[in-house]
Amino acid sequence: MELDSIDWAILAVLQENAALPIQAVGERVGLSTNPCWRRIKRLEEAGVIARRVAVLDPTKVGLPTTVFVAIRTARHDPEWLATFAAGVAAIPEITECHRMAGEVDYLLKLSVRDIAHYDRIYQRLISEVPGLNDVSSTFSMEAMKVSTAVPRPS
């Protein structure tokens, strides 16, 4: 689907604040309500807008700590991968899991209350998934920038 400048202006607004009335979105991009609504509907139907979600304040819900976990493993067979994927999916504190190129095989991002909480998740993961030989975790001291918004590719 082709996206023009106005589409990107709409996407920029909605990526920041999806609670705005369509009329307010239209004003910010120079469109009246109806054509703005039609564009948004088109973007949703095309799947460009995948979903609308509520973002919580990590501190206010008691999960202020972000941990990144780099995993290396000797196991790469499909059965092991299925076990690993199931374990990752079952632990809600794991918010992201990427299969990586390079030295590290998998990179996880977790949201936890504190180090003790992380340790419980860590113990759970290694007990559910065998063969996690090299697991190195690093804690975020400060989230300088955290955004779900992506720019128009230049």
Added chain:
Amino acid sequence: MELDSIDWAILAVLQENAALPIQAVGERVGLSTNPCWRRIKRLEEAGVIARRVAVLDPTKVGLPTTVFVAIRTARHDPEWLATFAAGVAAIPEITECHRMAGEVDYLLKLSVRDIAHYDRIYQRLISEVPGLNDVSSTFSMEAMKVSTAVPRPS
């Protein structure tokens, strides 16, 4: 603010789909429209729900590649940090930046079109911010799990 089981049920729903009418949210958590609406309003006013955002499909907007960049630096003075923070803030392809504990000083997450696109961002960053001695980037081959939702702390 205290969050009970029903609040967490509401938050679980809204973290998955914030476009749902309040009545539908209420049905899923066993509440009629009015008390459900009051709880959501309370969660918003308390800042537990920080915002509502549209999440785009990275593939459909031409940014299918996720890159993690680990940075080590010898510079830690406030002036350097201000320059670094400004550079990070100014580059929209950088979606996250964390100041880390341990060996790595900063961890960045980027959304880019391809390796060439990443290289342009990389060049821009090191030209704007001096003293980035050790910059190692790793590409995500597959996003096995990506979520903005966090669980009720156990």
Added chain:
DNA sequence: GATGAAAGCTGCTGTCC
């Protein structure tokens, strides 16, 4: 004191120009 029903009103949705 919190819930559920019911009314008013804002803003979403579709048609026509």
Added chain:
DNA sequence: GGACAGCAGCTTTCATC
């Protein structure tokens, strides 16, 4: 893309348990 009309859903008030 813009104007207008119909209507669904949000927001408030009031009675109830």
